[in-house]
Amino acid sequence: MSRKLLISLFILFSSAMIAIGRFYDHRLIVSGINLSIILSSFYSIFSIGVIYTIRKSFFTPNKFLANVLYFIMALSSLILWIFYGFTEYGFEKFINLILITIPISLIISEKFNLDDRNIFILVLLGISFFLFLISIINFSSIINSRSGVLGGGPIILSRWLCFGSIILFFHPRISKLKYILLILFITMSLFTGSRGPFYSLVFVFMIYILINFTKVFWKTILVISSLITLIYFTGIHTKLSEYNTVSRVFMNLQQGGINKSTGRSVVYSTSFNLIKNYPLGIGPGNFDIYSDKRQYLLSRKIFYPHNIFLEIFIEFGCLPFILFCLYIYFSMKKSYYYNIKSNREFGNLLFYTFLFLLFNSMISGDLNDARMLLIFIPLMNLREDANNL
Numbered sequence: 001m002s003r004k005l006l007i008s009l010f011i012l013f014s015s016a017m018i019a020i021g022r023f024y025d026h027r028l029i030v031s032g033i034n035l036s037i038i039l040s041s042f043y044s045i046f047s048i049g050v051i052y053t054i055r056k057s058f059f060t061p062n063k064f065l066a067n068v069l070y071f072i073m074a075l076s077s078l079i080l081w082i083f084y085g086f087t088e089y090g091f092e093k094f095i096n097l098i099l100i101t102i103p104i105s106l107i108i109s110e111k112f113n114l115d116d117r118n119i120f121i122l123v124l125l126g127i128s129f130f131l132f133l134i135s136i137i138n139f140s141s142i143i144n145s146r147s148g149v150l151g152g153g154p155i156i157l158s159r160w161l162c163f164g165s166i167i168l169f170f171h172p173r174i175s176k177l178k179y180i181l182l183i184l185f186i187t188m189s190l191f192t193g194s195r196g197p198f199y200s201l202v203f204v205f206m207i208y209i210l211i212n213f214t215k216v217f218w219k220t221i222l223v224i225s226s227l228i229t230l231i232y233f234t235g236i237h238t239k240l241s242e243y244n245t246v247s248r249v250f251m252n253l254q255q256g257g258i259n260k261s262t263g264r265s266v267v268y269s270t271s272f273n274l275i276k277n278y279p280l281g282i283g284p285g286n287f288d289i290y291s292d293k294r295q296y297l298l299s300r301k302i303f304y305p306h307n308i309f310l311e312i313f314i315e316f317g318c319l320p321f322i323l324f325c326l327y328i329y330f331s332m333k334k335s336y337y338y339n340i341k342s343n344r345e346f347g348n349l350l351f352y353t354f355l356f357l358l359f360n361s362m363i364s365g366d367l368n369d370a371r372m373l374l375i376f377i378p379l380m381n382l383r384e385d386a387n388n389l
Contacts, residue, residue, distance in 0.1 A: 080283035090285020128164025196364030281317030
């Protein structure tokens, strides 16, 4: 099998695994057949095939940090479970990390060239577009209550829609209808009622404007003024606010700050207590079990701190936390100077998509939901001379 075909098949099936987020998902049953088993089987075959073709590896500081981080996270999981117990949820996170996130990240670092990267990004955009179409079909149920599609929750759906918006806006080779699709994607994300992805998207655009202030200032003023005029004179804002899912997104702004009903203050306070009491970690999946607010967390079905940094510190310990911080810092620094300062063709797309995924993982989702961030980092760090044959 040729390299091009092998990598193409790997891209297709790894993208499917990224979208599913689980090596096995009991919800993906069609006509009595579990599709996740079929997809994960093909993904495994092509992943092993690509890994088998790796003949040599080039050292980079970021790659070294990633490998050490993943090794220690895997090792600490097994050790901490001996002392603090084992949960099904923690095992699921561990398996998805070992079988999905780490292999895909490794293959991207070792085998991808820039063409592979560009195709991979388009396939991920295709998943966003597919989920958007499914959302249109299920629109009547989405506007009435917080719901996702294809077994995924509303946060996952919103995250994919906002991810697609970022790709559409910054992709240098997509022009036709991109802004119409961008508005439609963002609008649909509002109907999911999920705040994290939407505010992460807004924050990324704010940073983009700040970094490119002199270039886009007047254009930004014109666009914002036009949008405000359109929204208020057409009465769209009034119609949208009638939907509970949309009004939920702006709940904090309407009530003048952080709404206590979200429980974030409790989650963060118990997280810092866990860090103080268990600096070496308590094992994946044990956040709520050892929390001093366990009954509160269980009543709201909160099983993780909704912040990737806190989650890694609490469940894996201080050493993986330090390594993760270094990995994020050096990746961000390298991407900014290599992609933004050097004005690379895909520079804006790579850097600002990374920021979106990072911000999103800091306010919503768990380690498994952060797989896109961890996989996107090596994708972002590929250089123009990459030609991993």
